[in-house]
Amino acid sequence: MNPPKPLLLFLALILTFTAAFGKDESEDFAKSAQRCWSAFECAALADITKNREAQEKLFNYGYEEGKRFLVALKSEKIAQEDISKHVPVVVALSLQGPSNDFILGAIWAQAVDSVFDDIKDSNGEYPTSPELRAMIAERMFRERNCEILADK
Numbered sequence: 001m002n003p004p005k006p007l008l009l010f011l012a013l014i015l016t017f018t019a020a021f022g023k024d025e026s027e028d029f030a031k032s033a034q035r036c037w038s039a040f041e042c043a044a045l046a047d048i049t050k051n052r053e054a055q056e057k058l059f060n061y062g063y064e065e066g067k068r069f070l071v072a073l074k075s076e077k078i079a080q081e082d083i084s085k086h087v088p089v090v091v092a093l094s095l096q097g098p099s100n101d102f103i104l105g106a107i108w109a110q111a112v113d114s115v116f117d118d119i120k121d122s123n124g125e126y127p128t129s130p131e132l133r134a135m136i137a138e139r140m141f142r143e144r145n146c147e148i149l150a151d152k
Contacts, residue, residue, distance in 0.1 A: 029072035030082035033091045035149075036066035036104075040111035042146035048115070048137035054150045059108075061152045066104045070095075090114070115140075 039062030046055035069087075072078050073095070083092070090110050097103040119136050120126050127133045141147075 026077060026079040027082045027086065029069060029078045030086035032065045032069035032072070033087040036062045036069060036107065037088045037091055037111060038062075038144070039065060039149050039152075040108050041115050042141065042144060042149050044112045044115040045137045045141045045144070045146060046150070048119070049134045049141065054146070057150050057152070058146065061149060062108075062111075063104055066107060067100055070100045070103060 039058045043055050043058035043062060046052075046058055069078075069091075073083075091107055094106040094110055095103060097106060115137075116126065118140060119133060127136065
């Protein structure tokens with residue numbers, strides 16, 4: 001006995017929507033790695049400017065997005081295509097470690113290093129003046145639209 005055509009159509013639609021949802025979910029999980037990295041860099045900039053409230057919010061947001069990404073990655077919920085397209089290389093290279101907290105600590109350290117490298121002058125020197133460092137970090141904070149992430 002063959003199932004009725006409306007039932008087959010309904011099942012086909014369900015499978016189509018499920019596949020599309022899975023793709024969107026995979027991409028969103030991969031983008032959590034981007035949000036983690038951006039929030040960690042912004043948190044490092046906020047720390048340099050002594051904006052403790054923004055630093056804490058940004059770090060916590062980055063940490064939560066990072067955990068979300070790592071759980072999805074370990075559960076194989078992210079397609080390789082989405083990893084290649086959306087996960088920052090520095091994050092992808094920091095995925096080894098005994099726990100998610102260890103991995104997120106490594107990603108945080110890389111983000112701090114990245115920010116410090118970006119603050120260096122054209123000679124590769126880090127400004128010795130705390131005021132100058134804070135001015136550069138504040139400009140970078142604005143240019144990277146960190147305020148938007150700090151409101152998350």
